[in-house]
Amino acid sequence: xxxxxxxxxxxxxxxxxxxxxxxxxxxxxxxxxxxxxxxxxxxxxxxxxxxxxxxxxxxxxxxxxxxxxxxxxxxxxxxxxxxxxxxxxxxxxxxxxxxxxxxxxxxxxxxxxxxxxxxxxxxxxxxxxxxxxxxxxxxxxxxxxxxxxxxxxxxxxxxxxxxxxxxxxxxxxxxxxxxxxxxxxxxxxxxxxxxxxxxxxxxxxxxxxxxxxxxxxxxxxxxxxxxxxxxxxxxxxxxxxxxxxxxxxxxxxxxxxxxxxxxxxxxxxxxxxxxxxxxxxxxxxxxxxxxxxxxxxxxxxxxxxxxxxxxxxxxxxxxxxxxxxxxxx
Numbered sequence: 001x002x003x004x005x006x007x008x009x010x011x012x013x014x015x016x017x018x019x020x021x022x023x024x025x026x027x028x029x030x031x032x033x034x035x036x037x038x039x040x041x042x043x044x045x046x047x048x049x050x051x052x053x054x055x056x057x058x059x060x061x062x063x064x065x066x067x068x069x070x071x072x073x074x075x076x077x078x079x080x081x082x083x084x085x086x087x088x089x090x091x092x093x094x095x096x097x098x099x100x101x102x103x104x105x106x107x108x109x110x111x112x113x114x115x116x117x118x119x120x121x122x123x124x125x126x127x128x129x130x131x132x133x134x135x136x137x138x139x140x141x142x143x144x145x146x147x148x149x150x151x152x153x154x155x156x157x158x159x160x161x162x163x164x165x166x167x168x169x170x171x172x173x174x175x176x177x178x179x180x181x182x183x184x185x186x187x188x189x190x191x192x193x194x195x196x197x198x199x200x201x202x203x204x205x206x207x208x209x210x211x212x213x214x215x216x217x218x219x220x221x222x223x224x225x226x227x228x229x230x231x232x233x234x235x236x237x238x239x240x241x242x243x244x245x246x247x248x249x250x251x252x253x254x255x256x257x258x259x260x261x262x263x264x265x266x267x268x269x270x271x272x273x274x275x276x277x278x279x280x281x282x283x284x285x286x287x288x289x290x291x292x293x294x295x296x297x298x299x300x301x302x303x304x305x306x307x308x309x310x311x312x313x314x315x316x317x318x319x320x321x322x323x324x325x326x327x328x329x
Contacts, residue, residue, distance in 0.1 A: 006084075009028070037059055065134075104126075154194060155196075160178070183262065198242070254269060263279040265278035274287070280319075
């Protein structure tokens with residue numbers, strides 16, 4: 001991250017290392033920070049990195065990230081800052097089986113300890129509550145640090161619910177009416193809420209039906225900082241919607257996703273139409289009317305061949321070959 005423009009960094013450097021909430025070390029900038037955890041390593045590497053799980057659990061990475069973030073904003077004072085807090089929680093440790101535990105690693109089940117839920121679901125709930133408490137501490141620290149400075153917080157998730165580490169995504173009905181979970185390009189896998197907060201900035205107490213994605217974050221922050229919004233980006237600034245000027249909000253012509261595991265897949269959303277093609281390029285394209293069928297239960301491709309053709313053209317237009325990601329890989 002320090003080579004990509006960040007002045008300060010604390011965390012993991014690869015995805016498999018980040019599975020383990022009790023690692024042997026973390027990184028502060030370019031230096032290793034040794035921790036008092038002991039780790040059992042996986043028998044085989046994942047993508048060149050060795051996973052693991054802690055046999056001795058002393059220091060919980062999520063708590064350390066929250067503490068660092070709270071310290072960062074507390075010390076910022078009146079200086080403007082940008083904080084990117086990529087919390088790992090509630091991802092599962094996929095290697096927790098090495099020490100005969102479920103993958104929803106958390107120091108305590110807390111309020112859920114006496115419930116009749118399976119332990120893994122207690123862990124899921126406790127992780128989410130712990131995240132919520134950490135974000136509360138962070139927001140309070142930001143308000144104390146500079147109560148009169150305009151501040152904006154954008155909070156979201158990178159995917160829908162997962163079934164890793166023993167977690168049952170149906171137990172809490174985590175995807176609601178939507179089809180699919182993490183890794184699916186149906187809405188259960190990719191449709192997540194965003195929460196925006198900012199006193200005297202965000203018009204609060206309401207819900208928005210704007211459909212966007214993570215590429216919108218950067219132009220939104222550009223606009224919030226009073227900088228020119230970069231026109232060449234895929235994203236659009238959400239600031240008009242956030243401040244309550246929905247009539248001035250620029251809309252996306254369409255949104256596009258592609259995914260390379262499980263044989264590969266593509267998806268496009270334009271308005272209420274959603275097309276899913278799997279595998280990419282040669283697969284059958286499904287079509288859904290999200291206004292009338294938010295659960296994507298009824299494929300209406302045969303009834304609207306012209307719409308299917310238009311959305312397939314958008315898939316072809318949006319796709320960019322990438323040597324690091326091969327179809328089916």
